[in-house]
Amino acid sequence: MVPLAGAGLALVNTGLGRARSAAHSMVAALCVMAVAALVYAIVGFAWQGIAGHPGHALVVAGKAWGWIAAEPFFLRGLRLGLSPTALVILLQVFGVGLAGLVPLSSGADRWRLGAICASTVLLAGFTYPLFAHWVWGGGWLAQLGANCGLGRGFVDGGGSSTIQVVGGLTALSMTWILGPRRGKFSAEGMPAALPGHNAVLVLLGCMLAWMGWMALNSAGAMLFAGAETGRVPLIAVNTTLCAAASAVAAAVVTRVRFERPDASLTANGWVAGLVASSAAAAFLKPAAAMIVGGVAGILVVTAADFLEFQLAIDDPGGAVSVHALGGLWGVLAVASLADAGPHGQWLAQLVGIATLLGCVLPLTYTLNWGLDRMYRQRVEREGEAQGMDLFELGAGAYPEFDIRGDEFLQK
């Protein structure tokens, strides 16, 4: 069921983009999943590995700090029958695709298809496996408990950090590298509203994502956080409650602020709840899951406005607020709201967040900036005016309908 999360995100991204780039958005999603799976199988898994398998470690103060795995390339020599190794690889092929889908929404309507694929190679081939090794592959973040006495080490069962924040920080990097869509900001710096073209796709995407996320959180908690099979119903309930509370919170906040609930922000609230639930779904009580979701819903609406109005970040699908901030909040929730674990869990989670901001963000930005120097990632001016569908694919998603141009944009 995990691929349903990818299908859901693809629909959400497409619905929140412009009609003239809808086919491009769906093709890009398919290409991202394909490229991510191939690159991960060729090199990604070799860097990520599995806890207990061979890896490279630095010895500091007499303790080993695993920093990268040493598995074979092309998945050679691995036991891929009904084994934990096979299940980890299967889940990771989906997970890396999900992480690759996140930045798509931030680069909507201006990110070239070839560049999207090249950027996915960097994400699936290096950035994602490196951080995933530290958290899920027995790396130094996972060892913080054993090495430094910090709780159970950095805990993230379903990928709030490894999948969502890594994808969200890549999305932030892409908004900076690509720049805003033409016409998004007026001469005075005021943002124009460029509404999504299909709320039905967005809301259907939320439903599909819900299915996928229940599977993702359950499988991740069992494979990476030691949860027993009997906890699956609790994980599914917590995932649902978290998304529900987040969507309701987002609807209420938008109702209060704009006098009616906003469909796209409510949908983003739903997804942010799913994102925040991933890290701790196996360890939360249902009431705590509702609190995690409620905070995520308020956070996503507030952050979306702040990023656009104060920081001039043009993020059409809200990837930064939903996935980066929602994921960071999920990681913190493990320490603050999950069932009491050993002492020091707060510090372990904080070290994980510091690693995301201080290592993953500069790394993903530098890689994508370097790629942009060699192979321009933003489409030509003509392509943006024409729409990505016609310019890059030669045909639109809705050939029998008139597609609006830029006439409504402020000059």
Add this chain to the structure above:
Amino acid sequence: MKMAGFLLLIAGWAIVVSAVALLPSAGARVAFVLAGVAVELFGLGLAVRAHLVLPAEGE
């Protein structure tokens, strides 16, 4: 400013990792981790400022 922001992000992370790896006392560890995170936030602020789009550039 962009470069300074990213360098501060990395420097803050280095402080956090060094504190966790090298300091034995829990109090000092917490203090240095918080200091490292503060340096990172300052770096993030600089990076964000460096990317603020001037209206003329956005067009």
